[in-house]
Amino acid sequence: MIVIGGGASGMMAAGRAGIRGKRVLLIEKNKTLGKKLAISGGGRCNITNAQYDVRLLLQNYGSSADFLYSPFSQYGVKDTFDFFTELGLPLVVQARNRAFPHTEKASDVCEALKRYMHKGKVEFLLGSAVTKIHTEKNSITSVECRGKKYTAKQYILATGGVSHPETGSTGDGFDWLRALGHSVRTPTPTIVPLAVSDPWVHVLSGVSLSFMKITFFAEDKKQFSKTGKLLFTHFGLSGPLILNVAGKVGDLLQSSLVTARIDAYPDTDLGALEDKILKVFDANKNKMLKNIFKELVPEGTAPGIMMLFPDIALDTKVHSVSKEDRKKIVRMLKALPVTITHLMGYDRAVVADGGVTLSEINTRTMRSKILTNLSVTGGLLHINRPSGGFSLQLCWTTGFVAGDHA
Numbered sequence: 001m002i003v004i005g006g007g008a009s010g011m012m013a014a015g016r017a018g019i020r021g022k023r024v025l026l027i028e029k030n031k032t033l034g035k036k037l038a039i040s041g042g043g044r045c046n047i048t049n050a051q052y053d054v055r056l057l058l059q060n061y062g063s064s065a066d067f068l069y070s071p072f073s074q075y076g077v078k079d080t081f082d083f084f085t086e087l088g089l090p091l092v093v094q095a096r097n098r099a100f101p102h103t104e105k106a107s108d109v110c111e112a113l114k115r116y117m118h119k120g121k122v123e124f125l126l127g128s129a130v131t132k133i134h135t136e137k138n139s140i141t142s143v144e145c146r147g148k149k150y151t152a153k154q155y156i157l158a159t160g161g162v163s164h165p166e167t168g169s170t171g172d173g174f175d176w177l178r179a180l181g182h183s184v185r186t187p188t189p190t191i192v193p194l195a196v197s198d199p200w201v202h203v204l205s206g207v208s209l210s211f212m213k214i215t216f217f218a219e220d221k222k223q224f225s226k227t228g229k230l231l232f233t234h235f236g237l238s239g240p241l242i243l244n245v246a247g248k249v250g251d252l253l254q255s256s257l258v259t260a261r262i263d264a265y266p267d268t269d270l271g272a273l274e275d276k277i278l279k280v281f282d283a284n285k286n287k288m289l290k291n292i293f294k295e296l297v298p299e300g301t302a303p304g305i306m307m308l309f310p311d312i313a314l315d316t317k318v319h320s321v322s323k324e325d326r327k328k329i330v331r332m333l334k335a336l337p338v339t340i341t342h343l344m345g346y347d348r349a350v351v352a353d354g355g356v357t358l359s360e361i362n363t364r365t366m367r368s369k370i371l372t373n374l375s376v377t378g379g380l381l382h383i384n385r386p387s388g389g390f391s392l393q394l395c396w397t398t399g400f401v402a403g404d405h406a
């Protein structure tokens, strides 16, 4: 059997088939395996989501839930926990059910998968991009790599989607699948940061806040709000709060000017915030406003937020700040203005959607319904999912099932 692509799902598929006694060759374009896996979860690897109930878990996969019921029943979240524990890498569960390897190192996940493949006697061809797939009638006869042909009875395509192409996932699989007769939805970045035009945001690059609320507006009409962790970057906004709404914001951007307001104190109402700020003012009457600003705003944000008050003299002594200006500051902290210009590109995306239409894949086996000896896994399948470990669980499940049935 030949597995093309040594990412998360390809390594799982190769290992599983090898353990079953199949002779497996894994062909990977990079000189190392699992390049994207190694940067996942900021290098910590959010390996799965600890929701053991299949039906509840599947609620996170939108309209793909029905398709995924069979594969997730064969290999679910509990199996992922057992799998990595048996390979010497137990998992720990953190906030919002997110599970990580106990070492919090994505590289350890790659190593565990290598041990698994070693057990299955998988052979490797690294630093070798497949450049052609040869077919006859409705089956694959060989794949071509550096001018040499490799043949097998079964092939698993695990070349991933198009996010972070520098890791090797350049969308080769989408082109082949299309050429082989599959319908493939063109990918768009879905879990991706937002670019904003506001200099006050850019100045705060690197500041992360665990509890902020953001409300989005299309042409000034309120659309939706979300609360969570926000990260300021030199181009705009990121962090789980933003990544998980980017798909919706992308839809709004198609037809409208999109703005947002960030509430820096979502659990404090306007009156309570005013009291809090009055107390800070009272305790610092003789200091300059600019010197106490950091006590008014969430940690690390003063340099950016101060830029939002061009008409307030920040070197005024606190006792001389007018009531009107004080109220302006309070109101601003509940609604910091942002203008969204666009979604960042594939190079910054965690996940891009798009991929082969699920009705063309056998749900029980991951086999193509068009080519008799091809299976498809992971990011090549058109399945939307939020961040939180759901993408990698999809890879473990579809990789295992493909390797189990091929």
Ligand SMILES: Cc1cc2nc3c(=O)[nH]c(=O)nc-3n(C[C@H](O)[C@H](O)[C@H](O)COP(=O)(O)OP(=O)(O)OC[C@H]3O[C@@H](n4cnc5c(N)ncnc54)[C@H](O)[C@@H]3O)c2cc1C
Pocket (backbone or CB within 6 Å): 004, 005, 006, 007, 008, 009, 010, 027, 028, 029, 030, 033, 034, 035, 036, 037, 039, 040, 041, 042, 045, 046, 047, 048, 128, 129, 130, 131, 158, 159, 160, 161, 163, 164, 167, 168, 169, 170, 171, 172, 173, 349, 350, 351, 377, 378, 379, 380, 388, 389, 390, 391, 392, 393, 395
């Ligand atoms: C920055 C970042 C952070 C992420 N964090 C998380 C997280 O914490 N939790 C989570 O669940 N998901 C996360 N994801 C998503 C997750 O990493 C991916 O969904 C997953 O790695 C996809 O695995 P895959 O097997 O489909 O393909 P990939 O991992 O993309 O692997 C495909 C492999 O195929 C190889 N290949 C491509 N073309 C060829 C060719 N022609 N010949 C030979 N080989 C080829 C590539 O080099 C690559 O190694 C993150 C993604 C990114 C980009």
